[in-house]
Amino acid sequence: MEKIKATGVEQYAHSIIEASLDPFLTINIEGKVMDVNEATIKVTGANRQELIGADFFDYFTEPQKAREVYQRVFKEGSVTNYPLTIHHKSGSLIDVLFNASVYKDEAGKVLGVSAVARDVTESKKVLFYARSVIEAGLDPMITISPEGKVTDVNEAKIKITGVSREKLIGSDFIAYFTDPAKALEGYQQVFKEGFIREYPLVIRHISGKLTDVLFNASVYKDDKGNVFGMIAALRDITESKQALFYARSVIEAGLDPMITISPEGKVTDVNEAKVRITGVAREKIIGSDFISYFTDPDEALQGYKQVFKEGFIREYPLVIRNASGNLTDVLFNASVYKDDEGNVFGMIAALRDVTAQKKIEEKLHETSAYAQSLIEASLDPLFIISPEGKVTGVNHATEEITGVTREWLIDSDFSKYFTDSHKARDSYRQVLKEGEVRNYPLAVHDASGKITDVSFNASAYKDAVGTVKGIFATARDVTEAKKLSLYARSIIEASRDPFITNDTEGKILDVNEATIKIVGIPREKIIGSDFANYFTEAKKAREAYEQVFKLGSISDYPLTIKSQDGQLTDILYNASLYKDDKGTVLGVTGVARDNTLAQQVTKKNEAINKELRSLDVAKDEFVSIASHQLRSPLTAIKGYTGMLLDQDPGPINDKQREYLTEMKHANDRMIELISALLDVSRVDLGVFVFNPEPVDFVKATKDILVEIEESIKKKKLDVKTTFEDGIPAVQADPKIVRMVVQNLLTNAVKYTNDEGKISVGVKKDNSSLIISVADTGYGIPENVQSKIFTKMFRADNARANDPDGTGLGLYIVKETIEKTGGKIWFESKENQGTTFYVSIPLEGMKKKIVREGEDLKA
Amino acid sequence: MNAPLKKILIIDDDVSILKGISDKFTHEGFLVINAKNGEEGLNVAIKEHPDLIITDILMPKIDGLFFLETLRKDEWGKNARVFIWSNSHNSETIEQAKKFGVIDFLIKSDWEYRDIVNKAKEIIGI
Numbered sequence: 001m002e003k004i005k006a007t008g009v010e011q012y013a014h015s016i017i018e019a020s021l022d023p024f025l026t027i028n029i030e031g032k033v034m035d036v037n038e039a040t041i042k043v044t045g046a047n048r049q050e051l052i053g054a055d056f057f058d059y060f061t062e063p064q065k066a067r068e069v070y071q072r073v074f075k076e077g078s079v080t081n082y083p084l085t086i087h088h089k090s091g092s093l094i095d096v097l098f099n100a101s102v103y104k105d106e107a108g109k110v111l112g113v114s115a116v117a118r119d120v121t122e123s124k125k126v127l128f129y130a131r132s133v134i135e136a137g138l139d140p141m142i143t144i145s146p147e148g149k150v151t152d153v154n155e156a157k158i159k160i161t162g163v164s165r166e167k168l169i170g171s172d173f174i175a176y177f178t179d180p181a182k183a184l185e186g187y188q189q190v191f192k193e194g195f196i197r198e199y200p201l202v203i204r205h206i207s208g209k210l211t212d213v214l215f216n217a218s219v220y221k222d223d224k225g226n227v228f229g230m231i232a233a234l235r236d237i238t239e240s241k242q243a244l245f246y247a248r249s250v251i252e253a254g255l256d257p258m259i260t261i262s263p264e265g266k267v268t269d270v271n272e273a274k275v276r277i278t279g280v281a282r283e284k285i286i287g288s289d290f291i292s293y294f295t296d297p298d299e300a301l302q303g304y305k306q307v308f309k310e311g312f313i314r315e316y317p318l319v320i321r322n323a324s325g326n327l328t329d330v331l332f333n334a335s336v337y338k339d340d341e342g343n344v345f346g347m348i349a350a351l352r353d354v355t356a357q358k359k360i361e362e363k364l365h366e367t368s369a370y371a372q373s374l375i376e377a378s379l380d381p382l383f384i385i386s387p388e389g390k391v392t393g394v395n396h397a398t399e400e401i402t403g404v405t406r407e408w409l410i411d412s413d414f415s416k417y418f419t420d421s422h423k424a425r426d427s428y429r430q431v432l433k434e435g436e437v438r439n440y441p442l443a444v445h446d447a448s449g450k451i452t453d454v455s456f457n458a459s460a461y462k463d464a465v466g467t468v469k470g471i472f473a474t475a476r477d478v479t480e481a482k483k484l485s486l487y488a489r490s491i492i493e494a495s496r497d498p499f500i501t502n503d504t505e506g507k508i509l510d511v512n513e514a515t516i517k518i519v520g521i522p523r524e525k526i527i528g529s530d531f532a533n534y535f536t537e538a539k540k541a542r543e544a545y546e547q548v549f550k551l552g553s554i555s556d557y558p559l560t561i562k563s564q565d566g567q568l569t570d571i572l573y574n575a576s577l578y579k580d581d582k583g584t585v586l587g588v589t590g591v592a593r594d595n596t597l598a599q600q601v602t603k604k605n606e607a608i609n610k611e612l613r614s615l616d617v618a619k620d621e622f623v624s625i626a627s628h629q630l631r632s633p634l635t636a637i638k639g640y641t642g643m644l645l646d647q648d649p650g651p652i653n654d655k656q657r658e659y660l661t662e663m664k665h666a667n668d669r670m671i672e673l674i675s676a677l678l679d680v681s682r683v684d685l686g687v688f689v690f691n692p693e694p695v696d697f698v699k700a701t702k703d704i705l706v707e708i709e710e711s712i713k714k715k716k717l718d719v720k721t722t723f724e725d726g727i728p729a730v731q732a733d734p735k736i737v738r739m740v741v742q743n744l745l746t747n748a749v750k751y752t753n754d755e756g757k758i759s760v761g762v763k764k765d766n767s768s769l770i771i772s773v774a775d776t777g778y779g780i781p782e783n784v785q786s787k788i789f790t791k792m793f794r795a796d797n798a799r800a801n802d803p804d805g806t807g808l809g810l811y812i813v814k815e816t817i818e819k820t821g822g823k824i825w826f827e828s829k830e831n832q833g834t835t836f837y838v839s840i841p842l843e844g845m846k847k848k849i850v851r852e853g854e855d856l857k858a
Numbered sequence: 859m860n861a862p863l864k865k866i867l868i869i870d871d872d873v874s875i876l877k878g879i880s881d882k883f884t885h886e887g888f889l890v891i892n893a894k895n896g897e898e899g900l901n902v903a904i905k906e907h908p909d910l911i912i913t914d915i916l917m918p919k920i921d922g923l924f925f926l927e928t929l930r931k932d933e934w935g936k937n938a939r940v941f942i943w944s945n946s947h948n949s950e951t952i953e954q955a956k957k958f959g960v961i962d963f964l965i966k967s968d969w970e971y972r973d974i975v976n977k978a979k980e981i982i983g984i
Binding site: 628631642643646648671674675 | 874881885945952953966967970
């Protein structure tokens with residue numbers, strides 16, 4: 001950073017701002033917005049002109065809270081992860097974590113605040129929470145209920161306390177510290193302020209061993225904003241970690257005079273800057289009294305004591321007098337460091353030169369501090385890279401993701417932190433060539449080999465004359481996001497149907513392989529293009545799309561996709577809106593079901609049906625003609641026999657009458673058989689006669705009884721009728737009714753011995769009319785009861801008593817009844833009798849569809 | 859004075875049947891006119907104005923339905939009494955015949971000749 005020239009300050013700062021994916025803004029001391037990036041414009045819905053100069057607090061749901069945070073930044077120098085909610089112009093709400101720090105001029109005067117507001121709306125919040133848990137995994141982690149009970153711990157926590165997980169969970173959080181009161185205080189602070197940072201505590205292991213930790217914690221909330229616990233990391237700062245901490249703090253503060261001081265107040269180490277500022281040789285400084293270099297040793301002593309008392313000091317103003325008598329204003333910043341027993345063994349202090357002599361340097365430093373504050377405020381790993389590809393600046397997040405400390409990162413080749421260094425260099429070249437690169441997928445590998453997928457965003461920054469001085473890059477960890485998106489992708493890829501998500505403007509956000517295949521265009525070209533472009537009727541596609549917005553969803557909307565090579569695919573478009581947790585519509589997810597096959601099948605089915613229908617018609621015609629042709633000669637025989645029996649041509653003798661009667665009987669049987677076969681054909685083809693009209697079933701039954709009266713009398717049968725009152729007329733085909741009742745009654749007469757009984761009834765229940773015909777006849781043997789409705793089947797006892805039957809009657813009855821919505825069943829015992837029941841729906845007989853897509857032809 | 863004989867036109871292409879039923883009607887005291895198809899039947903009907911027409915359906919040249927359709931266009935024919943006596947009885951044919959205002963549709967093989975005569979007498983009102 002020290003390499004950046006003051007002339008490029010603004011461009012540099014602005015490039016940093018723009019490189020951030022999070023809403024970024026700078027605010028002046030009055031709370032007015034001074035600069036914003038694109039993300040801020042997007043999150044507020046206000047344009048840059050509206051934002052610049054506007055009151056910063058107005059963009060939050062709780063302006064008072066925002067104001068408090070803002071004041072705290074001034075008071076404390078910074079705030080971290082302070083939860084606020086931005087309200088977008090459209091009314092939607094966006095939860096953010098507000099991170100900010102002050103920036104100052106060379107005199108240390110605060111000029112304003114630079115702030116980043118990370119969008120943590122629900123899904124991201126979960127991700128953030130999960131990630132924070134994982135990332136912090138090395139340190140003892142603990143989650144604590146609002147009541148102060150431990151609700152979860154990790155292995156590191158178990159190790160540091162020596163207490164098993166089972167015992168830790170549910171126990172009092174403060175019980176594991178040497179100073180429970182202090183732990184309680186820290187704990188209360190978390191719930192009061194939402195977080196705590198670097199709060200020093202000491203954990204006592206059950207063996208008595210003490211561990212210095214820094215307590216970092218923040219509350220976590222449900223989506224209603226209710227705190228439902230805190231998550232805390234206890235960073236072990238003893239031993240090697242302490243050394244690392246020490247080394248890092250030394251280097252980080254490298255520009256300023258640095259000094260380490262023993263508990264006795266003696267200087268134990270200094271850096272070059274300190275040597276320069278005092279004009280005293282290192283050898284002489286080491287071992288000397290710390291306070292002796294200041295114009296006011298008492299004040300220096302007070303500051304020094306404060307460090308040991310409170311653990312640190314910040315921006316404590318002192319004046320150094322050098323060997324030649326020159327005075328240097330400094331700000332004294334220091335903190336203690338301790339050994340693993342918890343004993344303070346010194347302090348490390350930085351003395352920031354704030355005199356006018358350092359003006360130029362300070363100007364640079366200001367730039368750097370400002371930039372650094374922007375950089376550090378970012379939660380994403382940042383890289384500042386020289387035109388030669390060397391890393392010139394990083395933030396803490398970069399150290400974490402690479403596993404490499406800042407001092408090793410600086411001046412190293414940036415590409416080596418990526419799994420594909422070639423690709424990383426390509427992205428870099430692209431920035432130099434085009435000025436920026438957006439969402440470039442790369443993966444960072446740390447020293448242990450852990451790979452983190454990142455989304456690389458970078459822009460070049462230039463000096464006043466437009467020379468590229470380097471690039472500024474963020475590498476956002478997209479591991480979790482990627483996992484989620486991979487999961488989402490696996491779901492959409494699992495679909496064999498084209499899957500498309502669009503934004504609210506109709507631009508395609510994502511597609512699956514099926515879509516790529518069907519349109520014949522690579523994914524990169526599809527993404528971002530207009531949804532309607534891929535259909536033969538763009539207007540209709542847009543209408544479908546608009547309908548989703550209007551109705552929330554759409555189903556089976558027929559569209560035709562046109563592929564690049566002109567191939568058309570009929571689809572059924574099914575889509576619905578997708579929204580965020582605030583109900584803001586984000587776009588449309590849709591599935592385009594390929595309808596070609598279904599249509600082909602339908603067409604084929606239609607063709608088959610048509611063929612079958614014409615075949616049926618042909619068969620029906622054949623049956624009609626055949627029966628006509630067969631019946632014509634029989635009609636002639638019937639006519640002539642009849643006339644002879646009527647003695648039209650003259651008298652006949654008894655023998656002639658006997659023979660003619662036999663001929664007539666045989667002829668009638670033949671006619672009956674042909675008629676039955678014709679009926680069977682019609683029933684089988686579903687083309688039987690069906691002309692419904694209101695039918696009085698009682699009358700129909702009585703009529704048949706009159707018709708067969710002679711045969712009843714001949715067998716001296718006792719016929720009893722039971723007709724319920726108020727039987728309504730029911731829509732039915734009178735010929736079918738006649739055929740059914742006649743069949744049942746003639747069967748009852750035929751298969752009952754002389755002087756037997758027949759009971760005929762018509763009644764109704766809630767939904768049907770029931771006709772019953774009971775006889776005391778031969779009955780149907782149990783072993784053939786299941787076959788009684790089979791075509792041409794005749795039971796042996798029936799055949800023995802009436803050899804003339806065709807075995808078609810009951811088959812035709814059953815088929816006809818069932819095909820018009822009725823039912824037939826029976827109860828029978830051999831040699832005791834049979835009762836047949838027929839039920840007809842009260843709403844009437846209906847022609848039932850016998851083949852898909854084809855109405856029964858009457 | 860005896861009332862004039864009732865004139866009956868029977869149209870059937872089955873010569874055997876036509877002869878038998880004609881004999882029966884003649885025997886029963888009708889004046890019978892025969893026609894072997896619809897075309898012949900139409901000519902005779904319009905010329906003779908019979909009291910009743912009995913026609914078959916399936917016939918060469920002009921079939922029973924076309925005979926009816928044409929007959930109904932004639933000034934006299936539109937009110938002529940007709941019943942169908944046929945062995946072909948699919949529902950479509952019956953429906954169409956009904957549209958042309960036939961008195962009945964009888965299945966040949968189901969009826970004794972004497973019953974056909976009785977039916978005719980009933981229609982004419984003898």
